Amino acid sequence: MIQYVLRADRVLVDGHLVPASVGISGGHIAFLGDLDADCPAVHDVRLPGPVALLPAFVDTHVHVNDPGTDWEGFATATTAAAAGGIATIVDMPLDSDPVTTSAAALRVKEAAAEGNCAVSVGFWGGVVPDNLDQLAALAQAGVRGFKCFLADSGNPNFPHLTPEQFRAAMVRIAELGSLLLVHAESPAVLDASPRPVGGGYRSFLASRPDAAEEDAVGLVVDTARETGTRVHIVHVSSGRVLPLLAAAKADGVAVTAETCPHYLTFGAEEVPDGGTEFAACPPIRDGVNRELLWAALADGTLDLVVSDHSPCDPQYKASGDFGSAFGGVSSLQLGPRAVWTQAVARGFGIAELSRWMSERPAALAGYPDRGRIAVGLRADLCAFDPDAEDTVRASELRHRHPVSPYDGVRLRGSVLQTWVGGVPAGLGQSTSKAGIYAPGPDNPRSHWPLSKAIGL
Numbered sequence: 025m026i027q028y029v030l031r032a033d034r035v036l037v038d039g040h041l042v043p044a045s046v047g048i049s050g051g052h053i054a055f056l057g058d059l060d061a062d063c064p065a066v067h068d069v070r071l072p073g074p075v076a077l078l079p080a081f082v083d084t085h086v087h088v089n090d091p092g093t094d095w096e097g098f099a100t101a102t103t104a105a106a107a108g109g110i111a112t113i114v115d116m117p118l119d120s121d122p123v124t125t126s127a128a129a130l131r132v133k134e135a136a137a138e139g140n141c142a143v144s145v146g147f148w149g150g151v152v153p154d155n156l157d158q159l160a161a162l163a164q165a166g167v168r169g170f171k172c173f174l175a176d177s178g179n180p181n182f183p184h185l186t187p188e189q190f191r192a193a194m195v196r197i198a199e200l201g202s203l204l205l206v207h208a209e210s211p212a213v214l215d216a217s218p219r220p221v222g223g224g225y226r227s228f229l230a231s232r233p234d235a236a237e238e239d240a241v242g243l244v245v246d247t248a249r250e251t252g253t254r255v256h257i258v259h260v261s262s263g264r265v266l267p268l269l270a271a272a273k274a275d276g277v278a279v280t281a282e283t284c285p286h287y288l289t290f291g292a293e294e295v296p297d298g299g300t301e302f303a304a305c306p307p308i309r310d311g312v313n314r315e316l317l318w319a320a321l322a323d324g325t326l327d328l329v330v331s332d333h334s335p336c337d338p339q340y341k342a343s344g345d346f347g348s349a350f351g352g353v354s355s356l357q358l359g360p361r362a363v364w365t366q367a368v369a370r371g372f373g374i375a376e377l378s379r380w381m382s383e384r385p386a387a388l389a390g391y392p393d394r395g396r397i398a399v400g401l402r403a404d405l406c407a408f409d410p411d412a413e414d415t416v417r418a419s420e421l422r423h424r425h426p427v428s429p430y431d432g433v434r435l436r437g438s439v440l441q442t443w444v445g446g447v448p449a450g451l452g453q454s455t456s457k458a459g460i461y462a463p464g465p466d467n468p469r470s471h472w473p474l475s476k477a478i479g480l
């Protein structure tokens with residue numbers, strides 16, 4: 025029995041927006057047909073004209089920071105994700121207690137997530153200097169791959185790898201047939217750079233120069249070339265690493281790379297004095313650099329865009345002092361809209377947005393069952409109005425803390441509904457804000473309630 029059939033003038037199928045109907049049964053896409061196809065279903069939903077039905081977004085770079093902190097947490101992170109059109113997140117292995125460097129720690133994380141999640145959650149395992157013997161057990165226990173740092177992570181429980189340790193980890197991970205995500209900044213370059221002081225953003229920028237990324241990406245590419253390990257560079261911020269990545273890819277090195285909405289949205293010139301909510305590691309660089317990142321997305325040098333949502337206790341962002349502020353940007357709920365806003369201005373379409381923020385992140389984290397709309401795949405879907413515009417109020421986001429550089433920024437696009445495994449996100453939950461669309465038996469072919477009041 026088909027539970028839902030969703031009909032829209034614009035459904036993203038095989039890279040094209042076409043009129044279609046999508047039938048959902050048992051959590052999967054069971055039917056794909058013409059707009060008016062005969063598809064008897066319990067609930068027959070017609071999306072209004074401009075709204076596009078997309079595969080839900082997949083965000084493979086989220087610091088949920090749970091358990092052990094009140095920086096975010098699974099309940100708020102996943103609710104924010106659902107509100108942003110994201111049906112799958114993958115949690116980073118640090119800034120929680122424990123850090124995810126053993127199978128036992130993974131079980132603690134899974135227990136913290138259990139029963140608290142509005143979307144599907146996966147986990148990256150961590151590689152630190154002394155846990156190579158844990159990696160097989162972590163892989164066996166279901167991590168999607170591994171993450172390491174080449175420079176200080178800021179967390180004493182998650183030390184970075186030396187180049188020798190990195191090489192050993194790459195060999196081990198190749199043996200496991202897994203993937204290594206790398207925070208690529210060079211400790212030597214960072215150590216040789218001036219420490220950030222005060223509220224001026226230029227001081228923060230000077231403390232993490234382009235050369236830190238160039239040096240580290242060089243090491244990653246060389247080691248990947250030598251070991252054959254599949255490797256992924258997280259949060260590329262510097263356009264100076266792009267030629268290295270392009271050359272490695274042309275040579276067939278198994279390297280992919282991501283950038284983040286904040287690097288594609290903001291420029292260093294716009295960061296106000298004391299604007300520590302913009303502090304990220306690596307940093308937001310200037311507007312010329314930002315356009316290099318956009319060109320690299322267009323030509324495939326950069327593969328995908330994920331949030332690197334990295335919130336913290338607001339007190340670590342409140343001082344306005346870049347010398348002491350936590351380096352992380354909070355944006356999970358806003359990623360697709362932020363990127364869409366900038367993408368439209370540069371002539372890109374929804375198909376590209378979906379490829380960068382759904383299909384490729386799903387592939388990166390080993391989810392062949394999502395990231396596209398096709399029969400047999402998971403019914404992770406998003407009703408997205410590409411033309412709506414709204415001004416972000418950080419206090420209205422579902423993140424735990426109302427600190428974000430997007431506060432007051434006007435963004436394009438609106439997420440009207442997210443389906444997670446065929447179930448409308450929020451349906452059945454008791455909170456009054458959570459009910460989104462509850463199709464009644466007396467109204468089987470209702471129009472979409474296109475009202476902010478019922479929005480997430």
Ligand SMILES: [Zn+2]
Nearest residue numbers: 085116332334
């Ligand atoms: Zn991160």
